[in-house]
Amino acid sequence: MGLNLDEKKAVVAEVSAQVVDAQAIIVAEYRGLEVGQITALRANARKSGVYLRVLKNTLVRRAVAGTPFEGLQGAMVGPLIYGISKDPVAAAKTLHEFAKGNDKLVIKAGAMANYVMDASAVRALATMPSREELLSKLLGTMQAPIAQFVRTLNEVPTKFVRGLAAVRDAKQAA
Numbered sequence: 001m002g003l004n005l006d007e008k009k010a011v012v013a014e015v016s017a018q019v020v021d022a023q024a025i026i027v028a029e030y031r032g033l034e035v036g037q038i039t040a041l042r043a044n045a046r047k048s049g050v051y052l053r054v055l056k057n058t059l060v061r062r063a064v065a066g067t068p069f070e071g072l073q074g075a076m077v078g079p080l081i082y083g084i085s086k087d088p089v090a091a092a093k094t095l096h097e098f099a100k101g102n103d104k105l106v107i108k109a110g111a112m113a114n115y116v117m118d119a120s121a122v123r124a125l126a127t128m129p130s131r132e133e134l135l136s137k138l139l140g141t142m143q144a145p146i147a148q149f150v151r152t153l154n155e156v157p158t159k160f161v162r163g164l165a166a167v168r169d170a171k172q173a174a
Contacts, residue, residue, distance in 0.1 A: 008059060015063035015084075018051045023088040025069050025111050026095050026122055030054065030081045032104035038081075041098045041105070050091045051084040068113035075109035075116070088112055089128055096126030 003011065019025070030038065038054075045052035057076040064070055083091035092110060099105045110122040117125065129137070 003056075011055065011059050012062050015053075015055065015060060015082075018084045019063055019067050019069060021086050022069070022084045023086055023112060024084075024091050024125075025064075025072060026083040026091040027072065027075055027080050027108045027110065028083070028095050028099070029078055029106045029108055030104070031079050031106075033102065037102055037104075041081075041094075044098060045083060045091075045094050048090045048094045049085060049087065050094050052081065052091075052094075054079070054081050069111045071114070071116040072109060072111040078108075080108065081105075087131065089125060089130060092122050092126040093130075096123060 033041075042052055057078075057080060060082060061073050061076055064072060083095050085091035085094075095105070095107055099107055107119045107122050109119065110117040110125065
């Protein structure tokens with residue numbers, strides 16, 4: 001059953017609202033997936049904050065027209081599921097993790113603002129560490145020299161106290 005004009009306009013408006021805030025859009029072909037598998041994928045996407053929906057390609061083309069994701073229109077062929085996220089890695093990671101266990105989900109393409117990615121680039125994006133992991137690694141790297149400096153400064157009085165204790169023990173033994 002097809003959508004009437006008002007329903008189509010509502011879908012385009014909804015997708016356009018998602019695209020405005022999006023950092024990444026990932027497109028995957030879902031041919032052959034069962035309803036239970038797609039439901040599980042949607043649950044994973046919801047946990048990751050990814051807008052995931054099966055949409056008509058013509059409606060998505062209208063929604064992305066005039067946006068930084070316009071270059072993705074060439075990949076909109078066939079039965080596709082669209083993952084749209086505010087986190088540039090979340091949609092790619094969610095779809096990639098699901099595709100590992102289900103060979104019927106095939107990632108076709110992706111886009112970040114003004115940059116269209118092929119399937120291998122989406123795979124590379126999905127294997128990147130998350131923002132939180134990168135920030136924690138950066139913080140650890142920034143703290144390492146300071147921590148080493150503090151340990152070095154602490155070593156001088158420690159050696160002095162150990163030397164005094166050794167002298168005291170030697171005098172007590174004598």
